[in-house]
Amino acid sequence: MIIIIGAGLSGLLTAYRLKNEGIPFKILEARSRIGGRIHTVFGEENTPVEMGATWFQNQHTQLIALLEELGINYFEQFIEGSVFYQPSANAPAQSIQIPKQDPSYRISGGSSHLINALYEKLDPDDVLFDQTVTEIKFHENSVQVIAKDVFAGDKIILAIPPKLWSKRILFEPHLPNDLMQMATQTHTWMEDSIKIAVTYAQPFWLPKHQSGALFSNAGPITELYDHCNQERSKYALCGFINASFQNLNDEKRRTSVLRQLTSVFGEQAGDFIDYKECVWSREINTFEYSHNELYPHQNNGNPIFRHSFFEGKLLISSSESASEYPGYMEGAVYAGNITAEKIIAGKKVQ
Numbered sequence: 001m002i003i004i005i006g007a008g009l010s011g012l013l014t015a016y017r018l019k020n021e022g023i024p025f026k027i028l029e030a031r032s033r034i035g036g037r038i039h040t041v042f043g044e045e046n047t048p049v050e051m052g053a054t055w056f057q058n059q060h061t062q063l064i065a066l067l068e069e070l071g072i073n074y075f076e077q078f079i080e081g082s083v084f085y086q087p088s089a090n091a092p093a094q095s096i097q098i099p100k101q102d103p104s105y106r107i108s109g110g111s112s113h114l115i116n117a118l119y120e121k122l123d124p125d126d127v128l129f130d131q132t133v134t135e136i137k138f139h140e141n142s143v144q145v146i147a148k149d150v151f152a153g154d155k156i157i158l159a160i161p162p163k164l165w166s167k168r169i170l171f172e173p174h175l176p177n178d179l180m181q182m183a184t185q186t187h188t189w190m191e192d193s194i195k196i197a198v199t200y201a202q203p204f205w206l207p208k209h210q211s212g213a214l215f216s217n218a219g220p221i222t223e224l225y226d227h228c229n230q231e232r233s234k235y236a237l238c239g240f241i242n243a244s245f246q247n248l249n250d251e252k253r254r255t256s257v258l259r260q261l262t263s264v265f266g267e268q269a270g271d272f273i274d275y276k277e278c279v280w281s282r283e284i285n286t287f288e289y290s291h292n293e294l295y296p297h298q299n300n301g302n303p304i305f306r307h308s309f310f311e312g313k314l315l316i317s318s319s320e321s322a323s324e325y326p327g328y329m330e331g332a333v334y335a336g337n338i339t340a341e342k343i344i345a346g347k348k349v350q
């Protein structure tokens with residue numbers, strides 16, 4: 001029995017690959033939902049908006065291959081027309097044209113479509129929810145995992161960001177010092193970002209030949225994009241706000257976002273259907289405080305994460321462990337695939 005800790009993209013993908021090989025496993029998930037940092041939510045008009053991972057590019061070949069394998073479509077991020085740019089808090093927003101960029105893509109139906117498709121390939125009792133793993137004990141021929149319940153397996157896969165397991169899970173015997181030190185100093189991509197999405201009855205920006213995009217040094221919004229669905233029948237704007245706004249209460253944060261939107265896009269931006277946000281630093285199953293500031297992607301993809309420990313009983317996964325595009329969905333797919341390959345290859349040798 002393989003115990004996978006974490007039902008994010010990396011853990012679910014490994015599970016799907018193991019399932020295809022008939023290798024028994026269980027996923028233990030702390031939250032009461034799947035997906036981890038991939039989280040599509042639906043507003044009142046059923047408009048899918050992304051609170052987590054959203055975009056990918058042509059170079060993300062393993063993610064694209066997985067979408068094709070699962071029969072999931074994707075589409076280009078809309079960015080036609082003018083873009084607003086706010087150089088500073090004291091300067092008015094300028095309407096500018098930007099040269100055509102390499103395309104970014106979004107997953108049809110929302111990023112959680114990928115997560116749900118993987119989950120549907122599993123049996124419902126393959127994933128156990130509300131099981132926050134707090135302790136892992138390695139014995140000579142087995143591993144004991146302590147969460148809300150106690151589980152026993154042959155091997156463990158840590159499909160959660162290294163900083164999180166290094167601070168939250170007690171290992172017996174202790175993990176090697178160099179591994180622990182590296183894990184505590186490994187940045188978890190986007191762990192403290194704030195995502196906002198505003199849905200509208202009409203895409204008021206399109207008749208004005210605006211793309212819906214805003215890049216701002218004034219804040220709170222730093223980056224914003226058109227977030228209509230692929231069919232362009234549901235309308236939204238979605239992006240990031242400055243992480244320092246986590247200190248405001250929800251109402252004040254929302255008011256300051258809407259004030260900026262109306263000052264840039266005009267009064268119509270205030271006439272919205274739904275406002276959604278996710279302050280990721282409040283997500284205890286993603287964010288972990290660091291004593292010293294880590295720079296973005298620090299130690300992501302470090303080769304130590306590709307070793308196995310305790311005679312192969314412990315494997316490390318999650319996007320941050322990947323040697324290619326760590327931190328991104330592509331990294332999670334890479335890690336999920338390679339971890340499954342290791343287990344499957346080990347089984348064939350036996």
Ligand SMILES: Cc1cc2nc3c(=O)[nH]c(=O)nc-3n(C[C@H](O)[C@H](O)[C@H](O)COP(=O)(O)OP(=O)(O)OC[C@H]3O[C@@H](n4cnc5c(N)ncnc54)[C@H](O)[C@@H]3O)c2cc1C
Pocket residue numbers: 005006007008009010011028029030031034035036037038051052053054055056131132133134159160161164168169189190191193194195280285286317318319320327328329330331332
């Ligand atoms: C706001 C935001 C925006 C992003 N934007 C993009 C983007 O546009 N493009 C892109 O490519 N990537 C983006 N990313 C990154 C992308 O989401 C991640 O790379 C990817 O989803 C990571 O998957 P994972 O399985 O490695 O980890 P996670 O998604 O973090 O999954 C880990 C799982 O483990 C669970 N867990 C944690 N602790 C425990 C425990 N003790 N016991 C049991 N379960 C536990 C968690 O609940 C979670 O479900 C973004 C991330 C965020 C937060």
